[in-house]
Amino acid sequence: MRFERLRLTNFRCYESATVEFDEGVTVVQGGNGAGKTSLLKACFVALYGSDALGSNENLADVVTNGTEESHISLGFTHAGDTYTVEQEIAMTGSGDDRRATTRKSVLTRNGEAVGDDGVTSTREEIESLLRMDADAFVNCAYVRQGEVNKLIEASPDERRRVVDELLQLGKLETYRERADEARLGVKRVRQRVEDRLEDRREAVKEIEDTDPHERLSSLRENVTEKEDEIENYERQVEKARDSLRDAEERLESHDETKERLDEVEEQVAQLEGEIDDRTDRLRELRDEADEKRDEAEGTEADLKEARDEEEEAEERVSSLQDTKTRLETRVGSKSEALEDAREAVRKANERAEKARNDAEKARDELAEKRDALEEARAELEDVEAPSKGTDELRGTLADRRDRRASVETRLKTLRDGIEGAEEKLADGVCPTCGQEIHGEPDFLREDREEADELEGELKKLEEKVDEAVEAVEEAERAEELYERTERLEDGVDTAMERVESREEVHEEAMEEVEEAAGRLEELKDELGEAEEEKEAVAEQLEDARERLQEARERREEAERAEELAEEAERLEDRAGSVEEVLEEKRERLREKRELRDELNERIGDVDVEELRDRRDEARDYIESATDRLDSLRDERDEIQNAIGGVENRLERLDGLRDEIGSLEQRLDDVDEMHDDAVALKDTYASLRHELRSQNLRRLDQLLNEVFETIYANASYSRVELDEDYEITVHEKDGTTLDPERLSGGERAVFNLSLRCAVYRLLVEGTGAKAALPPLILDEPTTFLDDKHVSRLIRLVRAMNDEYGVEQVVVVSHDAELLDAADSRIVVEKEPTTNRSRVVEAPLSNR
Numbered sequence: 001m002r003f004e005r006l007r008l009t010n011f012r013c014y015e016s017a018t019v020e021f022d023e024g025v026t027v028v029q030g031g032n033g034a035g036k037t038s039l040l041k042a043c044f045v046a047l048y049g050s051d052a053l054g055s056n057e058n059l060a061d062v063v064t065n066g067t068e069e070s071h072i073s074l075g076f077t078h079a080g081d082t083y084t085v086e087q088e089i090a091m092t093g094s095g096d097d098r099r100a101t102t103r104k105s106v107l108t109r110n111g112e113a114v115g116d117d118g119v120t121s122t123r124e125e126i127e128s129l130l131r132m133d134a135d136a137f138v139n140c141a142y143v144r145q146g147e148v149n150k151l152i153e154a155s156p157d158e159r160r161r162v163v164d165e166l167l168q169l170g171k172l173e174t175y176r177e178r179a180d181e182a183r184l185g186v187k188r189v190r191q192r193v194e195d196r197l198e199d200r201r202e203a204v205k206e207i208e209d210t211d212p213h214e215r216l217s218s219l220r221e222n223v224t225e226k227e228d229e230i231e232n233y234e235r236q237v238e239k240a241r242d243s244l245r246d247a248e249e250r251l252e253s254h255d256e257t258k259e260r261l262d263e264v265e266e267q268v269a270q271l272e273g274e275i276d277d278r279t280d281r282l283r284e285l286r287d288e289a290d291e292k293r294d295e296a297e298g299t300e301a302d303l304k305e306a307r308d309e310e311e312e313a314e315e316r317v318s319s320l321q322d323t324k325t326r327l328e329t330r331v332g333s334k335s336e337a338l339e340d341a342r343e344a345v346r347k348a349n350e351r352a353e354k355a356r357n358d359a360e361k362a363r364d365e366l367a368e369k370r371d372a373l374e375e376a377r378a379e380l381e382d383v384e385a386p387s388k389g390t391d392e393l394r395g396t397l398a399d400r401r402d403r404r405a406s407v408e409t410r411l412k413t414l415r416d417g418i419e420g421a422e423e424k425l426a427d428g429v430c431p432t433c434g435q436e437i438h439g440e441p442d443f444l445r446e447d448r449e450e451a452d453e454l455e456g457e458l459k460k461l462e463e464k465v466d467e468a469v470e471a472v473e474e475a476e477r478a479e480e481l482y483e484r485t486e487r488l489e490d491g492v493d494t495a496m497e498r499v500e501s502r503e504e505v506h507e508e509a510m511e512e513v514e515e516a517a518g519r520l521e522e523l524k525d526e527l528g529e530a531e532e533e534k535e536a537v538a539e540q541l542e543d544a545r546e547r548l549q550e551a552r553e554r555r556e557e558a559e560r561a562e563e564l565a566e567e568a569e570r571l572e573d574r575a576g577s578v579e580e581v582l583e584e585k586r587e588r589l590r591e592k593r594e595l596r597d598e599l600n601e602r603i604g605d606v607d608v609e610e611l612r613d614r615r616d617e618a619r620d621y622i623e624s625a626t627d628r629l630d631s632l633r634d635e636r637d638e639i640q641n642a643i644g645g646v647e648n649r650l651e652r653l654d655g656l657r658d659e660i661g662s663l664e665q666r667l668d669d670v671d672e673m674h675d676d677a678v679a680l681k682d683t684y685a686s687l688r689h690e691l692r693s694q695n696l697r698r699l700d701q702l703l704n705e706v707f708e709t710i711y712a713n714a715s716y717s718r719v720e721l722d723e724d725y726e727i728t729v730h731e732k733d734g735t736t737l738d739p740e741r742l743s744g745g746e747r748a749v750f751n752l753s754l755r756c757a758v759y760r761l762l763v764e765g766t767g768a769k770a771a772l773p774p775l776i777l778d779e780p781t782t783f784l785d786d787k788h789v790s791r792l793i794r795l796v797r798a799m800n801d802e803y804g805v806e807q808v809v810v811v812s813h814d815a816e817l818l819d820a821a822d823s824r825i826v827v828e829k830e831p832t833t834n835r836s837r838v839v840e841a842p843l844s845n846r
Ligand SMILES: Nc1ncnc2c1ncn2[C@@H]1O[C@H](COP(=O)(O)OP(=O)(O)OP(=O)(O)O)[C@@H](O)[C@H]1O
Pocket: 011, 012, 013, 030, 031, 032, 033, 034, 035, 036, 037, 038, 039, 060, 061, 062, 063, 064, 065
């Protein structure tokens, strides 16, 4: 076996590291605490998991402080195959519960998983590959730091156990123990077979003591007797049943007949009652029909006549009714016309009155107008006819007034001038030039004269104007009167005309009045006539109605008579059908009476008492016989059960005898097996003894060979390992020494010798040096002086070069050892992080 590569994550002081291993001798170098031992431990843990830890260590210790999981992977070759073993350790829980568990543990060969996943499987596979468990590994291949004394100080028994284990002698012991266990097992089996045999024999004896065959035949006889008796009873019961059935059947049929008879008698009585009832009914119906017929007699023929009469009367009433209605209408219209005529008279009168008034008014007006005319004419006679025409007179008046006005204007002008001149003159000033003047000028005197003249003329003119005014006024009044007279004459004419026309109107109105009055009289007469006529018709109608009433009554009477006749007919019909039913019932009554007689006859023949006795007797017998049969059957069943029991026992007896036969055979077989087991055990014991003594002799030789290689003094001649695994050191002078008494260095030398010897023996013994794990030495030089260090180097090289150890890994500070190595691995610790790292690996020296 050869380690190839180790990969670590969070393992102890390593955060992450990869180490390649070369073949030959490899030295691991580094300062104290640099992580050398940790590398070796990692390889060990990779192979054996927690088994690789000492008694005071646990898995949690290998997980780098402050991290959660550690990963170790070791690649190695073995017997031509490539393996990788991986372990994954994880921290779980917290506080006091915090611990490490192996979460993953896998071994692969040539890339394929070997065995199941899991710690146990991996360990078992490794143990069988290396043919050593963790204990054997540390006792042989892995010499741990400070354990140099382990084999030397061990007791012979321990030593034997270790060596036997390594040489697989332990297996023979196991086989021997197993053979012995087998022997004991067989012995226990034999005991059990014997116990059972005894038990079966006793059971056989017990059964035979009860004399089962004898008992079986007597029981069978008993059963036959009981069965005969049962059969006999059963026959009797059968007979009794027949008899019972017969009696019961007859009684039943008797009861039925009786029941039937009762029924028929009831029917007869009912029919008789019904016939009586119907006969009464028939008589009643016929009486009633006769009665009706009597009542209806004689009137039948009158019905048609009565109906004709009634019809005639109805027609007359209705025609009178029509006439009366017509007359009433006429009276109504005459009354209305009369009313209208009265209205017409009244209106004509009104009109005549108005016309008369109008005429009167016109006449008054005429008289008035005539008076006015008379007056006007009288006035006109007083007025003188004018000299000239009025217009001419008005012309003269106007001329005179003009002349007067111009005279007045000249006079005024003259007077104003005179007055002004007189005032100036009074102031002494000339009225014409304004110069001082004394006396009056001439023009003033002239003016005064003219003014006086004008004054006289004005007076005359005034008279003449008044004369002209008077003439005009007179002419005007004459003119006006004349006109008025003319007008009045016209008014009198028109008034006269109006009086005439009003009088005409009045006359006309008076005529109308007369006419309307005549019409009114006429209508009064007509209405009187119509009313009289109507009265007469009403009287006739009253008579006709009375006659209709009488006709109706007669007709109704005739109808009732007819109905009665019909009813009598119907009653007769019903009487007929009642008679039919009656006939039918009588027939049925005859039949039922016959049936009754027949049934009576039948009942008379049966002796009921006798039948009942027979039935009761049969019943009693069946009851008692059945009870007896039941108990007989119980007895028979009991005996048969007993027979079953005895038969079972006999069957069991046969079974027991067969079993005893086969148990006896088994006992012989077991005895044979026991002898075989004893022989096998002895064989294993002697074989182991033989092998051990052979191996011990060879181990002793190898030990002395190795010892000679490593030991550098002359004090000790040889080491002896005897059959009891006692080690004795022989001194040069022939004396012997207990190894316990050796010095520390000497012990280390002896220990290394013994380890290497065992390792060599294994190499020889297995015949395949490649199967063994690398020889691992952790600080082997600690107790050695220089000379012995040199010897150790020689041994290590010899192990590799001569004795077939493929790989040796040594942890050491020794420079000489380093020089002798084939390669080296240097580790160091980072002072800052306190984590280790692999500085150099591997460095091949060759
Ligand atoms: N679980 C762990 N986590 C972190 N560091 C650890 C753990 N276990 C051990 N160590 C540390 O690993 C360091 C290396 O220990 P190791 O035994 O490998 O040293 P070494 O190189 O063999 O030293 P020496 O020459 O003294 O034997 C030590 O300082 C130790 O405290």
